[in-house]
Amino acid sequence: MRITVVGTGYVGLITSICLCEMGHAVTNIDIDDKRIAQLKNGRSVIYEPGLQQLLENNLKERRLFFTIDPRIAYAQTDLIFIAVGTPENPDGTANLEYLQEAVYAIASHIEKDVIICTKSTVPVGTNEKIAEMIKDMTPTHLNVSIVSNPEFLREGSAINDFFLGDRIVIGTEDEKAAAVLQELYAPLNTEIMVTDTRSAEMIKYASNAFLATKISFINEIAAICEKVGADISQVADGIGKDKRIGSSFLKAGIGYGGSCFPKDTKALVQLAGHVDHPFELLEAVIGVNNRQHTLAVAKAKEAAGELAGKRIALLGLAFKPNTDDIREAPSLTILKMLIEENADVIAYDPAAVLNIQSIFGNEIQYTENINEALKDADLAIIATEWDQIIQFPLVQYEELMKTPLIIDGRNCYSLSDIERHSITYISVGRSPYAQSAIAKV
Ligand SMILES: NC(=O)C1=CN([C@@H]2O[C@H](COP(=O)(O)OP(=O)(O)OC[C@H]3O[C@@H](n4cnc5c(N)ncnc54)[C@H](O)[C@@H]3O)[C@@H](O)[C@H]2O)C=CC1
Numbered sequence: 001m002r003i004t005v006v007g008t009g010y011v012g013l014i015t016s017i018c019l020c021e022m023g024h025a026v027t028n029i030d031i032d033d034k035r036i037a038q039l040k041n042g043r044s045v046i047y048e049p050g051l052q053q054l055l056e057n058n059l060k061e062r063r064l065f066f067t068i069d070p071r072i073a074y075a076q077t078d079l080i081f082i083a084v085g086t087p088e089n090p091d092g093t094a095n096l097e098y099l100q101e102a103v104y105a106i107a108s109h110i111e112k113d114v115i116i117c118t119k120s121t122v123p124v125g126t127n128e129k130i131a132e133m134i135k136d137m138t139p140t141h142l143n144v145s146i147v148s149n150p151e152f153l154r155e156g157s158a159i160n161d162f163f164l165g166d167r168i169v170i171g172t173e174d175e176k177a178a179a180v181l182q183e184l185y186a187p188l189n190t191e192i193m194v195t196d197t198r199s200a201e202m203i204k205y206a207s208n209a210f211l212a213t214k215i216s217f218i219n220e221i222a223a224i225c226e227k228v229g230a231d232i233s234q235v236a237d238g239i240g241k242d243k244r245i246g247s248s249f250l251k252a253g254i255g256y257g258g259s260c261f262p263k264d265t266k267a268l269v270q271l272a273g274h275v276d277h278p279f280e281l282l283e284a285v286i287g288v289n290n291r292q293h294t295l296a297v298a299k300a301k302e303a304a305g306e307l308a309g310k311r312i313a314l315l316g317l318a319f320k321p322n323t324d325d326i327r328e329a330p331s332l333t334i335l336k337m338l339i340e341e342n343a344d345v346i347a348y349d350p351a352a353v354l355n356i357q358s359i360f361g362n363e364i365q366y367t368e369n370i371n372e373a374l375k376d377a378d379l380a381i382i383a384t385e386w387d388q389i390i391q392f393p394l395v396q397y398e399e400l401m402k403t404p405l406i407i408d409g410r411n412c413y414s415l416s417d418i419e420r421h422s423i424t425y426i427s428v429g430r431s432p433y434a435q436s437a438i439a440k441v
């Protein structure tokens with residue numbers, strides 16, 4: 001079976017390479033010729049642990065091909081996965097321009113029967129529109145099946161997620177197409193669900209919205225913990241042990257970021273609004289998350305007073321560890337606020353410095369070395385829980401900083417470890433200062 005994957009972003013490249021690992025030959029197309037040239041030269045265009053080696057292997061084995069030519073990609077293929085971006089429009093709805101362009105190119109070039117699977121996250125009803133567009137543009141003798149096959153991988157653990165996902169969703173009214181995909185995915189040993197197309201599209205948005213809700217919920221509980229002198233780590237552990245709740249996505253912090261939760265929650269709010277159902281719960285989730293992004297600077301001001309002229313080490317820039325992705329990262333809000341306060345900022349990240357530099361230029365300083373960031377700093381703000389930060393010896397904060405004050409937005413250190421050092425430590429939902437509030441309750 002010939003397989004084509006459209007787009008070389010996270011989802012496109014991971015899908016292509018993982019399908020090659022399963023023994024298939026895959027052609028991966030993009031409209032960005034620089035990305036394709038780089039990939040043909042065997043250099044990954046995304047930062048993902050383990051991916052570079054797999055890319056090199058599959059190029060060498062001649063299973064993986066890159067092209068910008070739609071004729072090569074689409075004319076004789078059997079199965080197409082669309083994985084182009086669906087970013088946010090200014091009003092929060094999903095921008096489907098890339099998707100429409102891709103479908104147009106596919107419809108203009110296919111010459112045989114084909115199954116088209118949408119992996120991109122798209123609003124309910126989009127795959128029906130794709131089907132109409134294809135029907136209008138292709139000769140009647142061609143049999144084109146449309147499938148919604150949403151993707152659930154996480155950046156930083158994407159390869160593992162592809163092979164060991166919790167479920168695979170195949171949304172289609174076409175039984176033959178469903179059977180082809182069931183066979184394709186069978187070796188993965190992951191539960192496969194076949195649903196109608198609209199339900200598959202909704203499963204993706206509902207999953208991301210629910211996970212975002214868990215995060216904002218725990219962040220609200222963390223805020224209350226600080227006021228009543230409880231410890232959010234123990235609380236999250238305690239509620240997570242209830243199997244009906246589950247322990248994942250209960251890490252309190254400075255909020256979720258990334259290329260999907262922020263845009264997908266807003267797109268679902270818009271979708272609900274368009275069918276006259278205001279999604280009040282999800283609107284609150286988004287509001288709480290926006291507040292969390294500002295939390296670290298608010299706490300810094302509370303602890304250190306005026307920030308103007310203060311040397312601040314911002315530790316962690318990526319929206320989560322093991323990625324260089326800074327889309328919607330809390331660090332962006334933190335940096336904007338610190339610059340407005342006229343603070344003297346030095347930003348550290350093991351992978352995302354170049355991406356942040358392309359936005360903030362020489363407004364701040366950058367380093368890939370934690371020691372350099374902390375030298376003579378008045379305070380440190382932790383925005384991403386990289387292993388490099390978690391394992392960094394606390395004694396070094398004492399030795400390097402002018403005043404050892406840490407605002408930890410990701411609860412990287414245990415309070416008992418902190419107690420052994422002369423560090424002022426303010427984290428999320430378990431500040432030692434919260435204890436003093438108990439008396440007031
Ligand atoms: N990033 C992630 O971890 C996940 C993303 N998703 C969803 O998957 C979709 C893709 O996301 P990413 O991979 O992050 O996107 P991305 O924005 O990083 O990459 C998209 C790629 O598609 C290319 N492209 C755009 N139009 C094209 C066309 N007409 N023909 C060929 N290539 C074209 C772009 O040049 C770009 O390289 C989105 O809908 C996203 O919501 C779903 C699960 C996980």
Ligand SMILES: O=C(O)[C@H]1O[C@H](OP(=O)(O)OP(=O)(O)OC[C@H]2O[C@@H](n3ccc(=O)[nH]c3=O)[C@H](O)[C@@H]2O)[C@H](O)[C@@H](O)[C@@H]1O
Pocket residue numbers: 121151152153154155156208211215248249250251252253254255256257258259260261319320
């Ligand atoms: O649709 C998508 O693109 C993907 O979005 C998320 O994956 P991702 O954004 O890569 O990363 P997550 O691990 O989900 O983290 C998202 C954000 O939530 C934050 N988070 C996560 C978990 C938690 O307990 N607390 C918390 O604040 C992280 O710091 C990060 O900023 C989902 O987990 C994937 O299933 C989905 O496929």
